[in-house]
Amino acid sequence: MSQLSFSDEQRQFRDFVARFFREQSPVARARELMLSEAGYDPELWRRLGGELGLTGVHVPEAYGGQGFGAVELGIVLEEMGRVAYCGPYFGSAVLATYALLEGATAAQQERWLPELAAGGVIGSLAVAETGGGWEAETVRASARQSAGRWRLEGTKSYVLDGRIADFFIVAARESGSTGAEGLSLFVVQAGAAGLEVEPLQTIDATRRLSRLRLSGVDAELLGEPGAAAPALRRVLDRAAVALASEMVGGAQALLDSAVSYAKLRVQFGRLIGSFQAIKHRCADMLLAVELAKSAAYGAAEVAAREASADELGEAAALAKALAAEAFLQAAVDTIQIHGGIGFTWENDTHLYFKRARGSEFLLGTPAEFRDRFVEYVSAREAAHE
Amino acid sequence: MNEPAAEQVREEARAWLAEHWDSDLPLAEWRRRLVSSGWGCPTWPAAWFGKGLSEALGEVVQAEFRRAGAVGVASSGVRMLAAATLLEHGSEEQKARLLPRILTGEDTWCQLFSEPGSGSDLAGLTTRAELNRDTWIVNGQKVWTTSAHHARYGMLLARTDWDVPKHRGLSFFVLEIEQPGVEVRPLRQMNGHASFNEVFMTDARVPRDMLVGKPGGGWQVALTTLAHERRLADGMRTWGQAERGEGRVYRELREEQARVMEPYKWYPQRAGRVDLILPVARASGRLPDPVVRQEIARALMLERAAQWTARRARAARALGQPPGPEGSLGKLAASVVARAAARAHAAAVGPDALLAGENAPAEGMVAEVLLSVPAISIAGGTDEIQRNIIAERVLGLPKEPRDDVDVPFRDVRRNPSNVSR
Numbered sequence: 001m002s003q004l005s006f007s008d009e010q011r012q013f014r015d016f017v018a019r020f021f022r023e024q025s026p027v028a029r030a031r032e033l034m035l036s037e038a039g040y041d042p043e044l045w046r047r048l049g050g051e052l053g054l055t056g057v058h059v060p061e062a063y064g065g066q067g068f069g070a071v072e073l074g075i076v077l078e079e080m081g082r083v084a085y086c087g088p089y090f091g092s093a094v095l096a097t098y099a100l101l102e103g104a105t106a107a108q109q110e111r112w113l114p115e116l117a118a119g120g121v122i123g124s125l126a127v128a129e130t131g132g133g134w135e136a137e138t139v140r141a142s143a144r145q146s147a148g149r150w151r152l153e154g155t156k157s158y159v160l161d162g163r164i165a166d167f168f169i170v171a172a173r174e175s176g177s178t179g180a181e182g183l184s185l186f187v188v189q190a191g192a193a194g195l196e197v198e199p200l201q202t203i204d205a206t207r208r209l210s211r212l213r214l215s216g217v218d219a220e221l222l223g224e225p226g227a228a229a230p231a232l233r234r235v236l237d238r239a240a241v242a243l244a245s246e247m248v249g250g251a252q253a254l255l256d257s258a259v260s261y262a263k264l265r266v267q268f269g270r271l272i273g274s275f276q277a278i279k280h281r282c283a284d285m286l287l288a289v290e291l292a293k294s295a296a297y298g299a300a301e302v303a304a305r306e307a308s309a310d311e312l313g314e315a316a317a318l319a320k321a322l323a324a325e326a327f328l329q330a331a332v333d334t335i336q337i338h339g340g341i342g343f344t345w346e347n348d349t350h351l352y353f354k355r356a357r358g359s360e361f362l363l364g365t366p367a368e369f370r371d372r373f374v375e376y377v378s379a380r381e382a383a384h385e
Numbered sequence: 386m387n388e389p390a391a392e393q394v395r396e397e398a399r400a401w402l403a404e405h406w407d408s409d410l411p412l413a414e415w416r417r418r419l420v421s422s423g424w425g426c427p428t429w430p431a432a433w434f435g436k437g438l439s440e441a442l443g444e445v446v447q448a449e450f451r452r453a454g455a456v457g458v459a460s461s462g463v464r465m466l467a468a469a470t471l472l473e474h475g476s477e478e479q480k481a482r483l484l485p486r487i488l489t490g491e492d493t494w495c496q497l498f499s500e501p502g503s504g505s506d507l508a509g510l511t512t513r514a515e516l517n518r519d520t521w522i523v524n525g526q527k528v529w530t531t532s533a534h535h536a537r538y539g540m541l542l543a544r545t546d547w548d549v550p551k552h553r554g555l556s557f558f559v560l561e562i563e564q565p566g567v568e569v570r571p572l573r574q575m576n577g578h579a580s581f582n583e584v585f586m587t588d589a590r591v592p593r594d595m596l597v598g599k600p601g602g603g604w605q606v607a608l609t610t611l612a613h614e615r616r617l618a619d620g621m622r623t624w625g626q627a628e629r630g631e632g633r634v635y636r637e638l639r640e641e642q643a644r645v646m647e648p649y650k651w652y653p654q655r656a657g658r659v660d661l662i663l664p665v666a667r668a669s670g671r672l673p674d675p676v677v678r679q680e681i682a683r684a685l686m687l688e689r690a691a692q693w694t695a696r697r698a699r700a701a702r703a704l705g706q707p708p709g710p711e712g713s714l715g716k717l718a719a720s721v722v723a724r725a726a727a728r729a730h731a732a733a734v735g736p737d738a739l740l741a742g743e744n745a746p747a748e749g750m751v752a753e754v755l756l757s758v759p760a761i762s763i764a765g766g767t768d769e770i771q772r773n774i775i776a777e778r779v780l781g782l783p784k785e786p787r788d789d790v791d792v793p794f795r796d797v798r799r800n801p802s803n804v805s806r
Binding site for chain 1: 663667672675678679681682683685686687689690691693694696697700701703704706710711714717718721769771772773775776777779780781782783784785786
């Protein structure tokens with residue numbers, strides 16, 4: 001059972017991380033970076049990996065990480081979410097890192113993780129395909145072995161940080177296999193022959209996406225062939241928990257912004273925050289944000305301990321669905337409370353609105369997570385009967 | 386906690402129970418022993434039926450009672466609100482006379498606060514009390530009075546001064562219910578139950594010494610009652626588990642519990658019965674329906690998140706961390722959960738949502754949920770008032786300008802008599 005509390009050390013860690021991002025990467029910085037060529041700040045990235053150790057916060061010390069867990073990772077992401085941090089953290093430190101932790105052999109982990117944990121290389125995970133989802137069943141990209149080498153064919157979409165990633169971890173299946181069978185994870189190096197990276201235009205410019213075309217591209221198998229589906233499920237569930245943390249950070253930033261504006265703006269001779277129409281909207285936002293936070297915190301605790309795949313899946317579904325809904329609703333409400341100014345490019349609200357829209361669909365829609373949650377709870381109840 | 390003190394209290398409680406606890410006593414007689422010894426309310430002052438122990442040491446005593454299977458003082462229902470209020474504001478005579486019979490369970494109490502014309506705006510009430518020599522004469526009507534039909538006393542809030550602002554003209558009385566000037570009528574709700582009453586007072590009489598606090602000081606006294614009511618509402622969910630033991634004490638306790646809890650039997654339905662949603666959907670065969678599943682998921686997820694939020698607040702309190710907003714959201718969250726649960730139940734049963742009673746799914750429970758959930762966002766403070774409180778106290782938003790605070794109450798706009806009900 002989750003404790004739903006943070007230790008003094010974790011609270012100090014949060015204060016430290018929050019202060020760092022507030023000072024070194026405020027939302028104004030995201031605004032600059034989202035329009036830049038690279039889409040991130042390489043100098044800040046080096047600091048995250050080097051002096052701060054945040055890119056490896058949840059990586060075991062044996063692989064050059066800090067040896068903390070999902071709770072500390074959640075703290076980092078929540079504080080990043082507050083400032084709409086613009087960079088490859090989620091794609092590299094969360095998705096690619098979890099994929100190696102869950103899906104690679106010990107030898108491969110030794111080879112890849114230290115540099116990834118230190119932020120020396122940027123990784124990315126490629127699962128979903130055009131119009132598809134983040135589930136083993138929807139993977140169509142295929143892998144075949146020839147002359148002792150693996151070759152991949154297919155298309156991957158919604159791939160994070162495609163233009164700056166040094167390598168991709170790609171989900172592909174044996175030709176003819178279906179469902180969870182025959183699925184493997186492969187490492188593909190950026191610049192490999194037969195790999196084409198096509199940047200996509202996105203609503204959320206602070207999170208860059210690409211499409212990958214794989215035409216007989218050379219790949220290294222991670223772990224055992226055909227057995228990656230359970231590992232992939234754990235990777236995506238852990239990532240959903242992490243994304244939920246990022247979303248509640250963004251939602252809290254929106255609530256703070258809406259409330260401060262309601263305490264400044266005067267209409268009809270009164271602060272607009274004294275009108276019940278505004279107050280009630282703010283109170284509802286607070287409730288949604290706090291419920292989502294509880295879900296994200298509880299899910300991070302589940303992810304931090306040796307929970308079963310189903311328990312993790314249930315907690316991840318809860319956190320991702322509630323956080324997505326709270327974040328988007330907070331963005332809609334914050335624009336509304338700001339009135340006309342909230343719809344301008346100059347006001348920061350749209351950065352969060354776009355992040356909320358992007359996060360809503362990344363890793364799966366809230367409706368999919370809700371459906372899955374009912375499946376988990378129902379199966380658990382049936383097992384108890 | 387001071388450990389030696391805890392050990393000493395534990396031993397004293399254990400020794401006293403070993404000597405005095407007897408499950409074959411009449412319930413009231415056993416409780417008289419608790420009252421006279423102070424072990425029934427160990428955190429109360431030693432001068433008033435307690436032992437002056439800290440909350441933590443009170444827990445130690447509780448644990449000994451549980452260990453021995455011993456029954457405690459009467460603590461359920463409105464009577465505990467009366468006890469807490471009298472303990473804080475009552476005169477010496479009132480405490481000595483009224484508290485023991487509350488604790489033994491011999492006297493049942495009710496709360497005469499809400500009126501047809503003042504619900505959310507409690508301080509706008511218009512029941513009138515006028516002093517005539519040594520007796521206050523009371524005229525007016527109260528509503529939503531749980532247990533009035535078997536209460537001996539009512540905590541009455543009435544207006545004694547119409548020439549001062551609304552909060553300053555109220556006084557708090559102890560009204561004897563069984564008298565010619567008091568009429569109690571059951572009030573039937575839209576779900577068919579009648580758990581509340583209307584109470585009509587026509588020249589009802591309150592002796593002068595049954596005023597609690599000072600004339601015009603009733604609002605402060607009532608705030609104590611209301612603070613305890615919120616705590617009681619939080620604890621309500623865990624009630625109703627009468628001790629299982631054999632013997633006369635237990636038998637009488639179970640009867641008391643059944644009587645006290647009767648008006649609350651539909652409260653779980655009011656909260657949405659989230660526990661029934663999946664069984665109901667399985668029974669109807671609609672669980673695989675994707676639209677139904679979305680509604681079910683929303684209810685289950687909100688309930689889980691609300692539970693986790695309550696746990697978060699408790700964990701922070703236990704660790705001595707500063708209280709966050711998560712501690713103020715329980716009431717509003719309960720409304721949101723209940724409404725989502727009602728939608729999920731309706732989706733899960735389909736056209737059977739048309740039916741009630743024995744013809745309806747889950748022996749009528751689904752129908753009762755649908756007809757009871759509207760109460761949760763009204764009772765004990767409407768959602769709208771909750772949102773105001775959250776916005777003002779947690780988020781620090783400014784109060785709304787008001788027309789009714791700094792003027793004599795007789796000049797404040799009030800309900801015409803025909804819109805009160």
